Amino acid sequence: MELRVLRYFLTVAMEENITHAAEILHVTQPTLSRQLAQLEEELGVTLFRRGNHRITLTEEGQLLRRRAREILELTDKAEEELTHMDQVVTGTIAIGCGEARSIRCLADTMAAFRKKYPRVSFEIYSAIADDVSARMDRGLLDFGLLMEPVDISKYNFVHMPHKERYRLLVRKDDPMADKEAVTPEDLEGMDIIMPRRLSVRNVFENWFGPIYGTLKLPATINLSLYNTIAMVRAGVGKGITPLDADFPPDLQAIPLEPVLAVGSVIAWKKNQQQPRPVSLFAEFLQERAKEYTSGISK
Structure with missing residues (x-):
């Protein structure tokens, strides 16, 4: 072909x-x-x-x-890398990431890196951690911002400084909207829009305990706060989101009790010769990590 x-x-x-x-x-x-x-x-x-x-x-x-x-993505990437090998630092760094609070920290790092290397650009691919990992393994992505739980044994990685704290998203006219926090017992038998990732669902199964078996799951979401908001507004169910966002005024985000929070990492493949922009960004990430966390692993 x-x-x-x-x-x-x-x-x-x-x-x-x-x-x-x-x-x-x-x-x-x-x-x-x-x-x-x-x-x-x-x-x-x-x-x-x-x-x-x-x-x-x-x-x-x-x-x-x-x-x-x-x-074709791999071919275009290879052509770009070969074209710029002997020139000044220039090229595209492909990063996969989900919807997470840590994207703010990553964005700050990207901005700081471009001040040093202004001819480097970033390509952002939005997806859940499983999809991002698969694309990293196939060489389609250079880095992945992965929300835990995730298998990072085959990657170099840096822990991000912020925890993703899950919240229940409801309409303002929902009886729960005035609660300061919601417990598993509060949600018994409710329609809950859950994340699609199996590993994340397991985390929720542990949090809900025996209540999990009573839940109705009218829909699952792999990614997209917009879609979650649309379904909550329409009355499909109550949503669960890790984002600390400015939600529309007709919706209310309520903390979970006990607190359910997970970490995230920025990861890249181990033991692999990388294009210069990618290797420089990996070094930059590790230097920046010293400023906000001690959890660095190689």
Whole structure:
């Protein structure tokens, strides 16, 4: 498979129309159709379902779309790194992170690093820790801001200074809105919108104790405070969030009692030769860590 053809494939998959894709790619429609047909023949599968007005991906096409994106991301990253190896410090550092209070500390570190190396830029990928770790392992991300519990045995890492303290998010007209804190017993039998990560769900199962079995789980969330807010507003259930945010005035965030707080780390792969911007940022993180925490591990 040629990289050029993979780019053709992704453009057609996005546009769902051969004519529109050909215009974007600046090739003729017959040329594009022929390239796609040759790709299907090479792979021995059908990638598209062709309708009168639009084309959609088959199951095989959806798999290729995921892999093609990863292949092209890695290729573009490699080209950029090789291009800038012998020049001044420049390039892109890819960081995956979830919604956490510690992003503020990371953002401050990024800003300070760019003052020293202004030609370095950052690419931020938002996802839960499991997804971020998987992309780090495949070389698609250089660093990950991971909320615990998470397996960090295969990474270098720096503990972030802030704990993520979970809260219950309810509407202001909810009977619980005036409570200073909520206990597991307060939530017995309630509709609770839970985080999707299994390791985080286990933490909540321990916190709730026997009450956990009485909960109704109308929805789970992998990431997005916005989506949690929308569902709480609509009455789908009460939300649980680790964020200390400025919530809309029609919602109330209530601390949990006993307190449920977890740490987070910024991690990167062990024993791997890194591009210069990445290795410099790792060193910068460790130096900054000395200012706000003693929990550094290599």
